[in-house]
Amino acid sequence: MRRHRLRWLPPLAVLPLLGACGVNNPTYFTPPMGPLETGQGDAGAESTSVVVLPFREPFDKERERLEESSNALGFREPWLRRDHVAISVQYTITNLDDQPGKAQVFIDGANEFTNYDRAALAAAAEAAAMNNDEVVVLPLFQTIPVEVQPGQSVRGDIREDDMAEAELDLDAIGRWMAEPAQVLINASEVNPIGLERVPPNNLVPAMFQISVTLVAQGHMRLDFLVRVRDSRERLLDLEHAGGAYAPRPMGYMPPAPMAP
Amino acid sequence: VRPLLRRTLTTLGFLLLMPAGEALAQITNEPVSPYPDPDKFARGIYGEAEVGTLLFVGDAGSSVGPGAVVGVRLGYDVFRWVALQVHVAGSTHTTTFRDMPQSGQILQFYQGSAELKLTMRFNRVAASAMGGAGLALISSNLLGTTGLTEPDVQNTLVYLGGLGADYHTMSRHFSFGLAATFAKYQRLRTTGAIAATAYVRYTF
Numbered sequence: 001m002r003r004h005r006l007r008w009l010p011p012l013a014v015l016p017l018l019g020a021c022g023v024n025n026p027t028y029f030t031p032p033m034g035p036l037e038t039g040q041g042d043a044g045a046e047s048t049s050v051v052v053l054p055f056r057e058p059f060d061k062e063r064e065r066l067e068e069s070s071n072a073l074g075f076r077e078p079w080l081r082r083d084h085v086a087i088s089v090q091y092t093i094t095n096l097d098d099q100p101g102k103a104q105v106f107i108d109g110a111n112e113f114t115n116y117d118r119a120a121l122a123a124a125a126e127a128a129a130m131n132n133d134e135v136v137v138l139p140l141f142q143t144i145p146v147e148v149q150p151g152q153s154v155r156g157d158i159r160e161d162d163m164a165e166a167e168l169d170l171d172a173i174g175r176w177m178a179e180p181a182q183v184l185i186n187a188s189e190v191n192p193i194g195l196e197r198v199p200p201n202n203l204v205p206a207m208f209q210i211s212v213t214l215v216a217q218g219h220m221r222l223d224f225l226v227r228v229r230d231s232r233e234r235l236l237d238l239e240h241a242g243g244a245y246a247p248r249p250m251g252y253m254p255p256a257p258m259a260p
Numbered sequence: 261v262r263p264l265l266r267r268t269l270t271t272l273g274f275l276l277l278m279p280a281g282e283a284l285a286q287i288t289n290e291p292v293s294p295y296p297d298p299d300k301f302a303r304g305i306y307g308e309a310e311v312g313t314l315l316f317v318g319d320a321g322s323s324v325g326p327g328a329v330v331g332v333r334l335g336y337d338v339f340r341w342v343a344l345q346v347h348v349a350g351s352t353h354t355t356t357f358r359d360m361p362q363s364g365q366i367l368q369f370y371q372g373s374a375e376l377k378l379t380m381r382f383n384r385v386a387a388s389a390m391g392g393a394g395l396a397l398i399s400s401n402l403l404g405t406t407g408l409t410e411p412d413v414q415n416t417l418v419y420l421g422g423l424g425a426d427y428h429t430m431s432r433h434f435s436f437g438l439a440a441t442f443a444k445y446q447r448l449r450t451t452g453a454i455a456a457t458a459y460v461r462y463t464f
Contacts, residue, residue, distance in 0.1 A: 026400050091361050092359055153359040155364075237412050
């Protein structure tokens with residue numbers, strides 16, 4: 001009888017441990033150079049910080065499997081996949097000025113195939129522009145501009161689904177020749193225009209480099225966190241970040257316009 | 261004496277003696293005591309399930325909110341008054357950091373400890389004191405981005421002590437109780453945390 005009752009002991013002990021395992025806990029990354037500030041001295045109206053996520057390199061067997069899988073798919077399977085890595089950004093904009101001003105946050109970045117460097121794209125577009133036309137280079141994602149009163153702070157989240165859309169857009173324009181204006185303006189679930197060349201079995205790469213820009217009127221500060229849920233547990237801790245996976249993605253350049 | 265009167269007296273005599281015979285049968289056993297004998301309470305291996313609240317005090321008190329805590333203890337009564345137990349518990353918290361993006365995040369604390377428990381029993385009620393040490397895990401590195409821990413710290417030694425009160429049911433196996441525990445986390449820059457829990461205990 002006593003033995004009969006004791007059989008419940010092991011499952012009872014294991015229950016709380018189950019709660020601690022396999023729940024895909026997030027890891028947070030702060031900007032390496034601290035909060036961003038705009039409008040100070042010659043800082044201008046934009047300030048950018050880049051966060052590189054330290055994922056581990058694939059092991060030899062994993063590389064072989066990626067090669068085999070890429071051959072079967074007909075295109076390269078990414079090591080870091082969007083369905084394995086969920087990214088979001090939490091931010092707070094603080095107005096340090098004595099005047100109210102508008103502010104918004106832009107997100108750009110790179111996956112292992114393509115680097116979307118908006119500053120380089122803008123410089124190239126300005127060099128090619130004729131008649132001093134104003135050049136507008138869209139970010140991969142942008143928040144709605146908000147007015148911030150002097151001394152006040154505004155909190156916001158760029159959610160995982162926002163970042164997932166940005167990752168799809170980056171892959172579409174980088175690997176599948178999508179028209180940036182079409183995919184960056186439209187939400188793919190609402191209007192998939194521009195995604196015609198993306199194969200239905202595409203494996204969307206996750207971003208490993210997140211570029212966060214504060215665009216503001218006046219002197220403002222942006223504190224932000226990049227929050228990453230990595231279901232495959234490939235993120236390294238700070239101590240081992242030196243040996244992180246470091247792909248060299250191609251800088252995105254839009255295709256040259258067709259000659260008339 | 262007339263025959264009718266004799267028969268009547270004999271019948272009355274039998275009637276008077278009948279209950280006397282049954283009464284004799286009733287007093288052959290001692291009545292069962294309605295109160296349990298504490299010496300017969302089960303002793304040995306036991307399990308406890310607890311639920312309550314965990315509240316941080318000190319620097320983390322304003323930023324790591326109070327949270328629900330659940331846990332289990334498995335122990336062994338070495339003597340009536342001393343027991344050794346292992347304790348695992350988990351709690352979940354929401355953060356509040358003023359004007360910081362770390363606000364509104366959810367994080368969990370998990371801890372496992374080995375404990376010594378001393379108990380003094382007064383019939384069905386017992387008072388206890390416990391102390392122990394173990395390891396606590398933090399579910400994310402969030403606190404490392406705020407200065408409450410060093411960057412990337414997600415585990416820490418924990419020392420804890422507390423008091424409890426236990427009430428035994430009529431069953432020799434079951435009891436209920438309340439416990440209050442103070443925990444000091446070595447690598448967390450705060451005074452500590454207080455857990456107030458209610459538990460049910462089953463002794464095998």
